[in-house]
Amino acid sequence: MTSPVRRALAIVAVLVVLGLVVAAATLIRPQQPDARQVGTAVAGQTDAICTVGTVGSGASASPSASAAPTATTLPSTTVPSTVPTPAPTDVPTVTPGAVPTTTPGAVPTLTPGAASTTPAQAPAAPGGTASPSVTASASPSTSAVPTLTPGAGTPSATPSTGVPVPEATPSTAPTLVPLPSATAKAVTGSVVAVASGPTDTGTDDPTGRLTLGLLGQDQSGATVDRQGRGATLAGAAAPVLLQAGGTIATTAVGAVLSRSDDGPEAGLEAAPCLVPSTSAWLPGIASGASDRTELVLSNPDDTEATVDLAFYGRNGRVAVPGSAGSDVPARSSRSVSLSGLIDAEGPLTVSVQATSGRVAAAARRIRTAGDAPAGADWVVPAAAPATQVVVPAVPGDQGSRELVVTNPGELRTTVTVSVLGLQGPFAPVGAETLELGPQSSGTLALADGLAGTGSGVALTSEQPVTAAVVSTSARDEAQADIAVQPATPALVRTGVSAVATTRDVDAELVLSNAATTDVSVHFSVRSFAGVELRGGDVLLAAGGSATRRLTSPAPSYVVVDVPEGSSVTGGVDLADTDGDVAGLASVPLVSPDTSGPPPVVEQDPAAGR
Numbered sequence: 001m002t003s004p005v006r007r008a009l010a011i012v013a014v015l016v017v018l019g020l021v022v023a024a025a026t027l028i029r030p031q032q033p034d035a036r037q038v039g040t041a042v043a044g045q046t047d048a049i050c051t052v053g054t055v056g057s058g059a060s061a062s063p064s065a066s067a068a069p070t071a072t073t074l075p076s077t078t079v080p081s082t083v084p085t086p087a088p089t090d091v092p093t094v095t096p097g098a099v100p101t102t103t104p105g106a107v108p109t110l111t112p113g114a115a116s117t118t119p120a121q122a123p124a125a126p127g128g129t130a131s132p133s134v135t136a137s138a139s140p141s142t143s144a145v146p147t148l149t150p151g152a153g154t155p156s157a158t159p160s161t162g163v164p165v166p167e168a169t170p171s172t173a174p175t176l177v178p179l180p181s182a183t184a185k186a187v188t189g190s191v192v193a194v195a196s197g198p199t200d201t202g203t204d205d206p207t208g209r210l211t212l213g214l215l216g217q218d219q220s221g222a223t224v225d226r227q228g229r230g231a232t233l234a235g236a237a238a239p240v241l242l243q244a245g246g247t248i249a250t251t252a253v254g255a256v257l258s259r260s261d262d263g264p265e266a267g268l269e270a271a272p273c274l275v276p277s278t279s280a281w282l283p284g285i286a287s288g289a290s291d292r293t294e295l296v297l298s299n300p301d302d303t304e305a306t307v308d309l310a311f312y313g314r315n316g317r318v319a320v321p322g323s324a325g326s327d328v329p330a331r332s333s334r335s336v337s338l339s340g341l342i343d344a345e346g347p348l349t350v351s352v353q354a355t356s357g358r359v360a361a362a363a364r365r366i367r368t369a370g371d372a373p374a375g376a377d378w379v380v381p382a383a384a385p386a387t388q389v390v391v392p393a394v395p396g397d398q399g400s401r402e403l404v405v406t407n408p409g410e411l412r413t414t415v416t417v418s419v420l421g422l423q424g425p426f427a428p429v430g431a432e433t434l435e436l437g438p439q440s441s442g443t444l445a446l447a448d449g450l451a452g453t454g455s456g457v458a459l460t461s462e463q464p465v466t467a468a469v470v471s472t473s474a475r476d477e478a479q480a481d482i483a484v485q486p487a488t489p490a491l492v493r494t495g496v497s498a499v500a501t502t503r504d505v506d507a508e509l510v511l512s513n514a515a516t517t518d519v520s521v522h523f524s525v526r527s528f529a530g531v532e533l534r535g536g537d538v539l540l541a542a543g544g545s546a547t548r549r550l551t552s553p554a555p556s557y558v559v560v561d562v563p564e565g566s567s568v569t570g571g572v573d574l575a576d577t578d579g580d581v582a583g584l585a586s587v588p589l590v591s592p593d594t595s596g597p598p599p600v601v602e603q604d605p606a607a608g609r
């Protein structure tokens with residue numbers, strides 16, 4: 001072997017040895033993680049939207065001695081497609097430009113003042129608003145309210161449709177770009193919010209806080225800074241932002257409640273506050289001769305959101321010009337009149353998919369019988385399409401019950417219906433199955449098969465579906481009302497409704513168990529001061545339901561503890577048994593600590609040094 005070759009081999013051998021030494025040193029010394037891969041987990045930032053009143057209407061807050069929800073009728077307001085700033089309020093007691101004030105040892109209150117749900121540079125709109133009021137339970141803290149995060153709402157999951165759309169059913173709607181805004185009278189409502197954790201009776205500084213304030217404003221109108229407590233923002237005339245953080249972030253839940261004795265929205269309307277998401281499915285809307293639906297899209301973030309709308313009718317997809325690429329400005333709400341887009345009798349579902357940003361989507365459905373009002377309610381997102389879904393808390397009182405099911409996929413499917421009754425599951429008479437074509441919605445009449453008791457409805461299908469039940473009240477010599485119960489996911493650890501009892505309204509807790517084994521749950525009704533008013537255990541049979549009448553002093557909220565891995569769902573049904581309107585509404589139970597996004601990871605630049 002020549003000398004140059006020997007030298008080359010020696011150099012290679014030395015390099016190999018050096019590489020082995022370096023590798024061994026790396027393995028032996030303590031591993032320091034790369035700063036790009038290490039993060040500090042911090043609480044996720046979410047904002048829940050409590051949809052109420054009229055988009056583009058301002059509202060102001062004033063002290064009130066009552067926490068009971070109130071409602072009044074607003075004048076007709078035309079909202080342009082760009083979200084407007086409200087006109088000056090015509091309520092005599094309002095003092096424009098006021099700011100929040102606090103008094104040591106008392107609940108923070110908000111002096112009446114002009115307010116807006118949109119940025120100030122938007123054009124002004126005509127119309128006035130009613131003045132809301134604020135009530136809350138006493139709290140020893142008077143520290144400033146930070147911008148915090150909530151745990152309320154009903155999250156939407158990833159959409160199941162990502163497939164080419166077959167030929168759509170033509171729509172008779174005119175070409176309207178951008179989408180038309182809503183023109184409607186609306187009632188004001190009360191927004192209630194609770195920190196549903198075990199009641200904090202200590203005197204130490206609060207470790208969390210929940211606030212309610214009009215979307216697009218920096219001032220808050222109601223505050224909760226102790227676990228177990230609740231607060232009410234009464235008379236809200238526009239969408240409200242719920243924020244919570246610290247230890248309250250995973251226990252905060254809110255709801256909206258409106259009550260009116262006359263007008264297009266006569267009756268009861270109720271809905272949970274919603275965490276914005278990138279996907280939402282709303283079965284149970286309608287746009288025909290006897291129904292009007294207004295879709296409200298709210299964006300709490302500092303950047304604009306863009307959404308695509310897709311509609312599923314009885315005969316398939318409904319082509320709607322202008323439904324793609326609709327913008328929702330930052331920190332504002334936008335109202336879209338579906339009646340100006342679609343004239344389609346029969347069942348209808350809208351899918352809201354955000355292509356940028358996120359929104360909270362809710363729809364106000366108003367029904368008429370000729371020229372007379374026939375009910376109104378908020379339609380909120382249902383559980384994302386799946387092969388097994390449950391619609392909880394279907395009222396058991398008199399009146400029709402229409403099951404609306406939507407199949408967003410490209411294949412036909414057969415849906416099997418089972419009622420989760422008091423004695424266990426059974427097939428409803430005449431509504432055992434439903435055949436659905438691709439990308440279409442269908443209905444079944446359930447009233448005759450529900451046995452007259454509050455219950456859940458379980459659906460099983462070959463293809464993913466989503467669903468809701470539209471319930472209509474019936475009482476002798478009383479005007480009818482409607483309530484929409486959406487499909488919901490199973491509860492995780494706890495389920496909460498911020499509304500358990502309210503003044504002059506009957507309330508019933510309905511719990512259902514879709515599993516094949518019995519399960520025991522515990523419920524607790526609490527006052528807004530954190531005092532337990534009633535509690536007890538409930539045994540739910542496999543595939544069964546149970547009900548409890550709620551009669552505790554109002555206002556109150558309810559917390560239901562469920563075992564890990566259970567298939568329990570539920571809600572609170574509200575009924576007005578007196579007066580000229582047979583008011584009806586439902587509030588589904590939500591799991592607050594699973595309603596927001598996963599924790600945000602912040603990179604630690606010091607790691608790896």
